[in-house]
Amino acid sequence: MLSTESDLLREAEAWARAGRGVALATVVETWGSAPRPVGSHLVIDGEGRFLGSVSGGCVEGDVLTEAQDVIADGRPRMMEFGVADETAWRAGLSCGGRIRVYLEKVA
Amino acid sequence: MDLALLSELNRERAARRAAVVVTDLATGAARLVRAEAAEADPLAPDVLEALRTGRSGLVADGTVFLTVQVPPVRLVAIGAVHISQALAPLARGLDLDVTVVDPRTAFASPERFPDVPVLAEWPDEALPKLGGLDRYTAVACLTHDPKIDDPALAAALRAECFYVGALGSRRTHAKRVERLTVAGFGPDEIARIRAPIGLDIGAISPAEIAIAVLAEIVSALRQDRRRAG
Incomplete structure (x- = not known):
């Protein structure tokens, strides 16, 4: 498992090692009720396959998209997610928490 | 993260050694700090604290992230008994690295334990083969037989295992306390033994007792987190 x-x-x-582009996402900070603790990882490859989680599934989609850019240019990024904004289409956390996710390439 | 650094981290894990990756979030630069080198690290107080709690987190005003890796949690079940048969697959589901130890070959057979390694040896012989016990190991003594349970209990207390449990009634435990006292263990050490074993959920069947034991192990493992929460 x-x-x-x-x-x-x-x-x-x-x-x-198998030659796949790989990005590693890590929850580095949480506020309030966050679904996954600090240190949780999401591993993403260049084709969007992934393992693990940084939230209860709420923001993974955004992280997967951003991961492709990280794999392409190799620059680390910080992403922040808060409460879902009903008027926007972007990802949010329905639990009311906020999280920061650090995204880096494994190379 | 540098692939070489990631490999090094994974090697440390396989060898059951604690380590911390220190990442500068502005530049992405990272280094691996082994437990024995933590004292000499520029961020020594933070790194040592992270190793102690096993918790990853931000330090240095949020500019540096510490990824802590402590060894995988192990469960050594002493006694290849009916409860252990229920315990082994459940513990595997919790990602515990499980080994069953019992010198009685009729009990300690691979047929009875298809999912986990079984050592048909006395604890004093078997435990060194597992690389010895450590703080990241839980020991559950389930044989009811002092000849088998006691040496494992003594080893678990000496190694400061995060969980030490022993099956048996209060009366059985009182006799156990006497034996361990004669063997030189102090009241504080003996008090670390959870007996009767398992959270009190009124468990009766072997599977229910296994659940009670595993719940108690999780509660011991996450105690720091609960206090901080």
């Missing part, structure tokens, strides 16, 4: 953060890192290494 792939549920511990360390198992995800082992998988990230295997993907990178």
